[in-house]
Amino acid sequence: MITDECINCDVCEPECPNDAISMGESFYEIDPHRCTECVGHFDEPQCVQICPVACIPVNPAHVETRPMLMAKYERLTAAAPLEPAAPQR
Ligand code: SF4
Ligand code: SF4
Numbered sequence: 001m002i003t004d005e006c007i008n009c010d011v012c013e014p015e016c017p018n019d020a021i022s023m024g025e026s027f028y029e030i031d032p033h034r035c036t037e038c039v040g041h042f043d044e045p046q047c048v049q050i051c052p053v054a055c056i057p058v059n060p061a062h063v064e065t066r067p068m069l070m071a072k073y074e075r076l077t078a079a080a081p082l083e084p085a086a087p088q089r
Helices: 046-050 066-079
Strands: 021-023 028-030
Touching: none
Parallel strands: none
Antiparallel strands: 021 028
């Protein structure tokens, strides 16, 4: 989750591999249903790594185990498969 210490610097949003970060009413927010804490993509949460003011703690309402996060990653990637390659002419 992103706290109200967020300075809206915009650097975390493009780093998220799950498109879980978006602008909220007055500062950025994370959709807990799309955040896998970067499990499946990276070793460390990318937004936490890059945030200059360290305002991204784990959401106490969404504490998840690694297997739960991996299952979410698999659900998300299955729901959005890569576009099939265009047929060769
Ligand atoms: S921890 Fe990873 S998946 Fe979750 S919001 Fe940050 S960048 Fe996105
Ligand atoms: S990197 Fe941190 S301060 Fe910058 S927009 Fe994201 S949460 Fe806010």
